[in-house]
Amino acid sequence: MPILGLSPSSKPNHPPHFNIEKVIRPNILSLHPYRCARDDYKQGILLDANENAFGHSITRSFSGEEGVIADLQTTLDLDLHRYPDPSHADIKQRIASLRNVPGAEYVFLGVGSDEVIDLLMRVCVVPGGGEKILTTPPTYGMYAVCAQVNDVGVVKVPLEGRFSVRVDEVKKAIDADPNIKLIFLCSPGNPTGTLISLKSIKALLDYEKFSGIVVVDEAYIDFANENTSTVSLVEEYANLCVMQTVSKSFGLAAIRLGIAIAQPPLIQILTNTKAPYNISTPTAHLARAALTPTAVTSMRAKVSTLVQSRAALLQKLASLAPLGLGSAIGGNDANFILMPVLTKDGSGEPDSERAQRVYKALAEENGVVVRYRGGEVGCQGCLRITVGTEEENEVALSKMGEVLRVI
Incomplete structure (x- = not known):
């Protein structure tokens, strides 16, 4: 079944044992995504989205609150009465350039990485506990929280020594339970601060008995040495999704902008499934500024x-x-x-x-x-x-x- 919105590709799939259509839930593959007003037209006399044509209600000055309003001037100049751009292609392109991937079609934006985590579970793992995710504790707590919210089982393979991933043990867990659909790896880890080697990640991506997706959470990657990001593997591996954020190195935790970097088929699935206007205009405005060369x-x-x-x-x-x-x-x-x-x-x-x-x-x-x-x-x-x-x-x-x- 083709992925709606995705153009056919002649590029050979790698690794050969992975087929994204067998990972994504059938009801998600057949989903016709909600089409919002701004998907069709962005300019003109916009009378299609039941917006307030008179603009936002924040006045330019209030008695005794001039300092507060002065701080808001840039934000108030935005079209806050209009729904935001649902695609934010310019931001995605800036991220693609920063992280050295081919283009905006490799980038998804979420309300923090937590939305990406939740979406990945919702599109890949059937609720009820039969299908599962795999985590490597100690790790970020939201993987388990999202799993419980989505009624998804969790297989745990604890880290060892100085918190290194036990690749052989992960493979054993996969052999023992073919219902594992997602592997969540945190690199550098939280709370461990340990970077997972690209060699270990490739060993799981290449493992023929695992037909699911390896998700690498790189919230802290900018604090590690150069050339350690798993993003370098995205063009090669269709079964890889790398999560990043502007919360840590960019110092923008308050704007709640998470990033998924993966090959276009998975990005299109996430795009088809997300809420129509998940990234607000003020968030996009600040993110765009944060991604300028000077910033x-x-x-x-x-x-x-x-x-x-x-x-x-x-x-x-x-x-x-x-x-x-x-x-x-x-x-x-x-x-x-x-x-x-x-x-x-x-x-x-x-x-x-x-x-x-x-x-x-x-x-x-x-x-x-x-x-x-x-x-x-x-x-x-x-x-x-x-x-x-x-x-x-x-x-x-x-x-x-x-x-x-x-x-």
Whole structure:
């Protein structure tokens, strides 16, 4: 069954054992996507979408609120009374150029990566628990949440050692359960900060017994070394979907823009299934600005500073070892560090109960908020600490030392 909206391609499929039409749910393949007004016409006297022709209702000035309105001027100049562009081809093209893929047809935009995760499950995995996804804990919690919401089963293959993917164990899980449709890999991992090698990912993409899609979540990829992104494999592998975001390296978490990069058939399926106007005009406006050459250069400079700060923070946190803070675990390839809090008796064992007390004391009594991760597989006693500004890092180090002395 052809994918609606997708032009036929003469390009040979790779890997040969993968057929996207056998992965996507039949009712999704036959879906005629909702056609919104702006799919047809974008200019002219627009009387087709029941919009307010008089424009938005935010006035240019309010008594006593001039400062607020001044901050809104650029946004107020947008056509907020019109529904947004449903395709955002210009943003997709900028992302395609930035990530070195052929064109906008390789890019999908979602309301954060969470919408992409949810859509992938909805289009690929039949609800009821018979069909499943595979995750590699400890990992991003939304994979399991979305699976539960969609009534989808979860097979878990825990990471090992310094949180590396056990490819052989993943293959065994696939052999044991042919109903696995999606594999979710987080690289660099959250909360582990560990980068997954392209060799490991290719081993799963090439595995003939897995007919589903490998999804690689690269929310933190800009903090890792160059030439480590799985996007470099997208043109070759039809069974690969890479997720990225503007929340982390671009510092735009508030605008909720997630990205999927994959071959056109899967991108078209996601496009056919998404809500009509999922990306708002203000979000698109800010994203477009963030993807200009000047802004991308600024992003990379800030990422470089954060990577240097990460190394400095690791070094300084090591000085708290006598107070029971263990060495960082994981790969340290993201903008955070995973540190185990140890027992106070000097045994060197991670102590989740103490870590939780440290976490609460930092937040409630010292104004320093880190993330407790002691309940995750392989993360006993761990706190996840985001790399902040130099001033924030210094305060966090000082307060951490004070709290560890008394708890």
